[in-house]
Amino acid sequence: MDSLFRDHILDHYRHPRCHGTIERPDARVEDANPLCGDRLRMDFRFAEGRVAEVRFSGSGCSISQASASLLCEAIEGKPLEDVKALTRQDVLDLLGLDELGPVRSKCAMLALKTVKAAAYGMATWTDDEEEAE
């Protein structure tokens, strides 16, 4: 019925994968989207240059939470180098969307920002790709 609220987005929103926290994480990154109050926290365990485990928690709209769920699922077990190389387009592909308006884009990319910050070992990560738009 609605092109944005596809079944798999709503499914990830209602039944998030990789949801939760990690007891003693190697990295914990929190970020928020001041536009709509989306909040994300991601806990990571790293092993041999890979994301051994990732868990997210937080609150927000379906796009922000589904993106987090999809992205966490996608990066678990992957080399950190791959995570560093993730782009906006990768997130859109995971969501199955061609484009997103600049406002909703912020919701979708919150998870990407959070994941990248962890991969680079930074407190926050700025999406230069987005700035350039």
Add this chain to the structure above:
Amino acid sequence: MLRLRLSPTGASGDTGAPVGASVGAAPRGAGASNGTPGFDPRRVKADFPIFATPRPRPLIYLDSAATSQKPQAVLDAMSRYYTTCNANIHRGVYGIAEEATALYEDARRRFAAFVNASPREIVFTRNSTEALNLVARAWGGWALRAGDAILLTPMEHHSNLVPWQMLAAEKQLELRFIPLTGSGELDLDALPKLLADGRVKVVSFVHVSNVLGTVNPVAEIARVARQHGATVVVDASQSAAHMKLDVRALGADFVACTSHKMLGPTGIGVLWGRRELLEAMPPFLGGGEMIRTVSLTESTWNELPWKFEAGTMCIAEAVGLGAAVTYLESLGMEHVFAHDRALAATCMARLAEVPGVRLLGPPADRRGGVVAFTVDGVHPHDVATVLDRNGVCVRAGHHCAMPLHDQLGVPASVRASFHCYSLPEDVDALVTGLHQVTKLFAR
């Protein structure tokens, strides 16, 4: 945690007596559309060209609290200025510069008359935010001393909170807050105690809340505040656009307004200030136009109001604002207020029928044309996105009032807001869209 939720019973379709400002009598039992004799929102709507612009779906604009649409008269006035007499003001002595200056100052006079002020007390700024920063910086930076207190409310827009926080951090001032009642109104019983120790030197608060719609009793608060020696600042961003504002009757010392919410263009706002205060306090920004004499090491200030208008001002925008004020006066502010309030009442009654919708704020007869709500289990952003698919524009988020949402115990809300061109059909479209939302997100 304080929860401000309204039972559906509060959402009567009545238009009660207006609160706070000197608004005219709202007709009792008025219907939403044509309850105000002599005021026809359909005819009004025809004056706003954005609604006639062809698009795949009709535009259902329910975000006037964020910014209003502009009538043709405003667009024409601005375009006429640019096409006939664009020149810098107060400088050139040639013909079109004189004309431009006259138009700019005429806009100031019109605005002054609109709020019952003297033109000398009308300072043009960029918006309300700048007007409030001007007060905090220029007046507050000059008048307040370490240990003084600033009294605010939890329902402030960030623009009447952050400037005071910045000043407080710099000058070791204390921030105090008038608590809210369960219905989202100010608990005035707490006022005497908050003011008792005499340290509160300024009380700054919003006239009409941009989230709850609450109409605060300005005159009453101002009277008590002044009895305790405090200066009174009123954020009239949401009220000036919708009700008759008489700055003298309000009893305030400073009042901030913003043009783009009152059918005027963006880029211009107004600070009204009591003349003695504007005379006594130092300027805000330094530069051209605000000076009388300048030497290499010091300057003296221009007279009011130009002392506060540094640099080339927003001339076309002032002209547009002047036209907006004239247009609003032609509608009659008491009609605009009655219309907005009646629509809000209709909206609240209809929303109460949608499962999972929770209304925020006081009953309709104590608010302006703003209705904020949440939908159980659905994030406001998702609500707004589904509504957008139906051509319905509502605001979702914290509406620049994060602390208020913290108090309400919700991260964000959806807000529908009305102006003179809003129609009952707009509410119908909102309700239809909300039924789709609940269906889509039902488990």
